């Protein structure tokens with residue numbers, strides 16, 4: 001069955017005159033986790049940020065080509081969807097988790113206040129349930145009114161994942177979501193993602209090859225703004241010199 005959720009056609013992205021995404025064509029499928037790997041600076045974050053248009057916060061950025069989102073059997077250009085709706089449908093957990101400058105609880109109320117009309121009790125239930133999902137609840141339950149900025153790096157990362165999940169995205173973009181997590185919490189997030197993929201499309205950037213192998217339905221290897229190889233078994237059977245070199249480091 002053709003279950004494409006996000007289709008990328010001839011996508012190029014430049015900062016000033018420097019091309020960092022170079023004519024990418026790719027389709028991401030529902031109920032799959034696609035892992036993006038590649039050396040630092042090859043364009044992974046840029047690609048993710050282009051998919052939900054958060055790239056537009058950067059100055060001097062130019063994009064060309066199409067990104068299409070499936071909607072009722074048709075593909076719709078993301079530029080024909082309002083930014084507000086697009087960011088709800090395509091959630092992002094960014095590489096450097098940014099907590100908002102208020103309490104832990106208010107960080108999590110933020111998407112609910114913005115996108116839903118739930119009452120106070122319903123919001124509280126949602127917040128608690130999502131904190132339990134990312135296994136942060138026990139660590140913060142007595143400090144929900146405390147400043148979120150005082151959390152550790154790994155706690156902030158889990159808070160940001162929880163905050164994005166509250167918008168109930170259909171596509172979830174994650175930029176190295178486990179980079180600040182210890183092994184236990186990496187495991188928690190990996191299990192959560194494997195469960196979430198039953199409902200949504202997940203695209204995750206990771207530097208951790210073992211993690212990519214654990215999570216993948218597909219893996220994309222990028223180099224200098226291009227997709228060099230993609231598929232299920234590219235780690236086991238790398239074909240290009242670039243991927244072989246990358247894996248040997």
Ligand SMILES: Nc1ncnc2c1ncn2[C@@H]1O[C@H](COP(=O)(O)OP(=O)(O)OP(=O)(O)O)[C@@H](O)[C@H]1O
Nearest residue numbers: 015020039040041042043044045046047058059095
């Ligand atoms: N706002 C910006 N202005 C100018 N150049 C940028 C900007 N953001 C990224 N770049 C450049 O674009 C290229 C791709 O960056 P990107 O952040 O997408 O790489 P990445 O693959 O995510 O790297 P990493 O693994 O280190 O996170 C790099 O050369 C980077 O220096």
Ligand SMILES: [Mg+2]
Nearest residue numbers: 044045046095
């Ligand atoms: Mg990056």
